[in-house]
Each structure stands twice: as structure tokens, then as C-alpha cells.
Amino acid sequence: MTGGSTTGDDGATAPSTGLQEKRQGWPLWEVFVRSSRGLSHVHAGSLHAPDADMAVRNARDLYTRRNEGVSLWVVPSSSIITSDPDAKEQFFESPQGKDYRHATYYTKSEGVKHL
Amino acid sequence: MSESNASATRITPGNALRPEDIAASDARPTADVAEYALWLGDDSLILAQRLGWWISRAPELEEDVALANIGLDLLGHARSFLTYAGHASGRTEDDLAYFRREPEFRSAHLFEQPNGDFARTIARQFVVSHYQWELYSHLVHSSDATLAAIAAKAVKEVDYHRDHSAQWILRLALGTDESRRRMEAGLKLTWPYVGELFTDYAPVDALGDAAVRPSSLQAAFDAAVGTALSEAELEVPSVPQAVGGGRQGRHSEHLGYILAEMQVLAREHPGASW
Numbered sequence: 001m002t003g004g005s006t007t008g009d010d011g012a013t014a015p016s017t018g019l020q021e022k023r024q025g026w027p028l029w030e031v032f033v034r035s036s037r038g039l040s041h042v043h044a045g046s047l048h049a050p051d052a053d054m055a056v057r058n059a060r061d062l063y064t065r066r067n068e069g070v071s072l073w074v075v076p077s078s079s080i081i082t083s084d085p086d087a088k089e090q091f092f093e094s095p096q097g098k099d100y101r102h103a104t105y106y107t108k109s110e111g112v113k114h115l
Numbered sequence: 116m117s118e119s120n121a122s123a124t125r126i127t128p129g130n131a132l133r134p135e136d137i138a139a140s141d142a143r144p145t146a147d148v149a150e151y152a153l154w155l156g157d158d159s160l161i162l163a164q165r166l167g168w169w170i171s172r173a174p175e176l177e178e179d180v181a182l183a184n185i186g187l188d189l190l191g192h193a194r195s196f197l198t199y200a201g202h203a204s205g206r207t208e209d210d211l212a213y214f215r216r217e218p219e220f221r222s223a224h225l226f227e228q229p230n231g232d233f234a235r236t237i238a239r240q241f242v243v244s245h246y247q248w249e250l251y252s253h254l255v256h257s258s259d260a261t262l263a264a265i266a267a268k269a270v271k272e273v274d275y276h277r278d279h280s281a282q283w284i285l286r287l288a289l290g291t292d293e294s295r296r297r298m299e300a301g302l303k304l305t306w307p308y309v310g311e312l313f314t315d316y317a318p319v320d321a322l323g324d325a326a327v328r329p330s331s332l333q334a335a336f337d338a339a340v341g342t343a344l345s346e347a348e349l350e351v352p353s354v355p356q357a358v359g360g361g362r363q364g365r366h367s368e369h370l371g372y373i374l375a376e377m378q379v380l381a382r383e384h385p386g387a388s389w
Contacts, residue, residue, distance in 0.1 A: 026175065047177050054282060058177040060275075061184050 029055040030080060031063050034071040041073050049074075132264045134194035134208060142202070142261045147318055149203035150221070151326050152262065153211070154362060155250075156196030157222035160212060161370070162243060163190040164377050165230060174233055181279060185240065188272040195265040213381035217371050218364035224357060225308035227369045231301060234294070237283045238301035244276035245340050246312050249332040258324040281343045288347035299349065306352040311359035 026048040032041035044063045049055035055074040064072065083091055099105045144152060166186030173179035197208040225243065230236045251273055254266035287298040313333040319326045341351060360366070380387065 048175060049177060050286065054286070057279065057282065058181065061181040062177060065180075065184060 026050050028077040029059070029074045030077050031059040032073040032075070033059075033063055033069040035069055037070065041071065044068075046077060047074075052076075132195065132268050134191070134198045137195055137198045137202075137261060137265075138207070140261070142199070144199055144203045144259065144261070146203055147322055148259055148262070148325055149200040150318055151322055152196045152200035154221040154223075156193045156200060156211070157220050158193075158226050158243075158247075159189040160193035160197065161220070161222045161226040161373060162239075163187070163193060164373055165226070165228075166236075166240075168230055169236065178233075182236070185276050185279065188269075188276065192265065192269045192272075195268075199261050199265070209381065213378045217366055217374055220364065220366065220370060220374070221362055222366075222370070223308070223311045223361040224359060224367055225305070225312065227361075227367060227373060228305065228308060229369060231304065232297055234287050234297035235301035235304055237280050237287065238298070238305040240276060241280035241284055241302075241343070242305055242309055242312075242340070244273050244280055245336055245343075246332070247273045248277050249335050249339070250327055253327040253332070256324075257326065262325065281346075284343065284349070285347045288349050298347075299352075302344075302349065303352045303354060306354045307357040308359075310356035311361060314359060314362075316362055 027050075028046055029049055029052075030046050031044045033044045034041045044059075047055065047058050047062055049058045052074065056072055059072050059074050063069065095101060163186045166182050166189070169182040169186075170179060173182055193212075194208050197211045201207055201211050225239065228239055230239075248270065251266040251270035255263050255270060257263040257266065284298060287294040289295070313329045313336070315328055315330045319328060337351075344351060
């Protein structure tokens with residue numbers, strides 16, 4: 001179980017100590033928990049597991065022990081493609097000032113009831 | 116206590132039965148049923164104590180939590196069985212867990228076996244959870260409503276323990292040469308204590324439909340365990356059986372040390388709570 005790292009199981013770089021070498025055998029997985037029917041799966045955290053079958057079991061043991069969930073997804077962290085943290089401006093600032101993309105921007109027509 | 120907690124007999128398999136519910140219920144076991152509940156409770160209590168040792172020591176943090184969860188499940192079952200057993204003699208679960216002497220414990224020898232390495236712990240858990248799953252699957256039909264209700268809660272948890280250990284047996288047996296060697300050694304060290312689990316005792320026979328005859332579980336256990344082991348390309352170890360005697364209070368040298376650690380706080384500070 002670690003924080004937000006998504007570097008996962010590439011294992012490509014850096015000479016390492018024995019402990020780190022062992023770690024490379026257990027890839028990182030991201031865990032998504034659905035708390036009840038009708039809601040979507042929400043990212044809960046990550047964990048290490050040797051394979052997919054054990055990952056979903058570890059997720060059960062780590063993230064649902066207080067009755068949090070009715071369904072689990074695990075995804076290899078290496079399969080998740082993230083947006084570039086350095087590209088926030090290009091990616092996320094464009095909607096600012098475009099209020100007309102919100103329904104509340106528009107005034108209701110007089111003839112429309114029950115809206 | 117709300118009305119739904121008034122009697123353990125109201126609990127359906129769909130509801131989690133808590134030891135507190137049993138403590139508050141007025142269901143009283145006969146002396147024989149209490150003795151049987153003690154066997155089942157002591158098995159789980161001693162193994163829970165054993166598994167607790169792994170906390171902070173498991174090969175990985177994730178496995179640390181998994182073994183702790185299994186231990187806590189077992190402790191929950193033990194609390195329910197001991198609470199019910201104590202009803203017959205006016206004793207609480209704590210009286211039974213902390214203030215009995217070694218010869219008064221009724222656990223089978225398998226449960227007090229040392230943890231050894233991870234593979235040996237998994238081997239012991241594999242046997243225990245398959246045995247308990249067969250046992251509780253039948254005990255849900257017990258004529259004793261409280262025993263049936265405890266089993267109904269426990270069987271689902273034990274089902275997961277079964278899966279957990281089987282998954283590890285697959286990975287250790289089919290992993291590296293070293294992991295396979297350790298898995299085979301763990302099974303071999305565990306197997307002498309299997310026979311005691313399926314040995315019949317006159318007091319259980321006398322309970323009729325309230326209890327489950329140990330010998331009646333053996334065929335299903337052998338089949339399930341044989342299948343799981345063959346998937347891992349392992350064989351049931353062919354080893355002589357140990358003498359047993361746990362149900363009569365005759366234990367190996369291991370139990371005394373377990374009890375010393377488990378009971379010291381309650382005995383040094385009677386009535387302590389937090």
C-alpha cells in the first residue's frame with residue numbers, strides 16, 4: 001500500500017538494495033471501490049500484489065474491512081495513463097470563463113414550465 | 116438492548132450475530148453443548164492468538180493485514196462460542212479465555228502448532244479453514260439455535276480463509292524451487308495433526324443433532340483438500356499421525372507459552388479495561 005505513485009512494475013532502472021529488488025516482483029495496483037448499488041467505483045488507493053487474483057483479494061482485505069464496499073476493481077497502475085501535471089494550463093484552464101457551458105447560464109423561457 | 120437482540124434464536128443467517136447478542140440472550144446451553152462450544156471456541160481462540168504474531172512480521176504489508184483479518188475473524192468466532200459456553204456455568208468469555216489453566220483448554224493440537232515460516236502458517240491455515248468450512252456448513256443445521264447462528268456467520272468468513280490459503284498454496288508450490296520446498300515442508304509438518312480433527316468423541320455423539328460428528332466430515336475434507344493440492348501439483352503428505360488429546364486437555368509443550376502470553380495482562384491486572 002503506498003501513496004499516489006503510479007510507476008508500478010516497470011522495474012527498469014536504478015541499481016537497488018535487496019529489499020527494493022524484492023519489491024519489484026510485486027507490481028502496484030490501483031483499487032476502486034463501489035460503496036453501494038447505483039454509485040460508481042471510486043478510487044480508494046493502491047496496493048502491491050503478485051498478480052491480479054491476489055490484488056483483488058488484497059484490495060478486499062485492505063479497503064473493505066469496515067464495510068465500505070459491494071464491488072471492487074483493481075487495475076495495474078502501469079495501465080493508467082495520466083494527464084501531464086505540467087500541462088495544467090493547456091488542459092484545464094480553457095473552460096474558465098465559458099459560463100455558457102453551464103445550464104444555469106441561460107434564463108428560462110417564460111413558456112416552459114416544470115423546468 | 117433492542118428487541119431483535121433479545122434472543123439468539125431470532126438471528127437469521129442473513130444477520131451478523133455478535134457475542135454481545137449471545138451474552139444478552141437467555142439461551143442456556145446444556146453442560147454437554149457448553150463443552151462442545153468450548154472445543155470450537157478454543158480452536159479458534161488459540162489460532163487467533165498464533166496468527167496475531169504475524170502482525171508486523173508478514174512478508175508484505177498487504178499480507179500482514181490479510182493474516183490479521185483472518186485472526187480477527189477467528190477471534191470473533193471464539194468470542195461467540197465462549198460466551199455461549201460460559202452461559203452454562205455463569206462465566207464470561209473473558210473468564211474462560213484468561214482464567215482457565217492449560218488442562219482446561221479443549222483445542223486440538225493443530226491450532227497450537229508453531230507458525231514456522233510463511234508456508235507453514237499457510238499450510239496450517241489451509242487445513243484449518245477446510246476443516247472449519249466443512250464443520251460450519253453442517254453446524255448451520257444444528258438443532259441448537261445459537262450454535263447454528265454462530266456457524267451461519269462463521270461459514271462465510273471461513274470460506275474466504277479457504278480461498279486465501281489455497282491461492283497461496285498455488286503460488287508457493289508453483290513459484291520457485293525454494294518456495295515449493297518450503298510449501299512441501301510446511302504441509303509435512305502440519306499433516307500429523309489432521310487426524311485429531313476427525314476423531315469422534317462420546318460426548319459429541321451424545322449431542323445428536325446439536326453437534327456435528329467429526330468423522331462425518333472427513334470424506335468431504337479429503338476430497339476438497341486433495342483437489343486443491345493437486346491443482347498445485349502437490350500430494351497429501353503421507354506421515355504418521357500424532358497422538359492428539361487436546362479435547363481431553365492434554366496439550367503439547369506449545370500451548371503453555373501461548374497462554375502465558377495471552378493471559379498475562381488479564382491476570383496481572385484483573386478487571387482491567389480500556
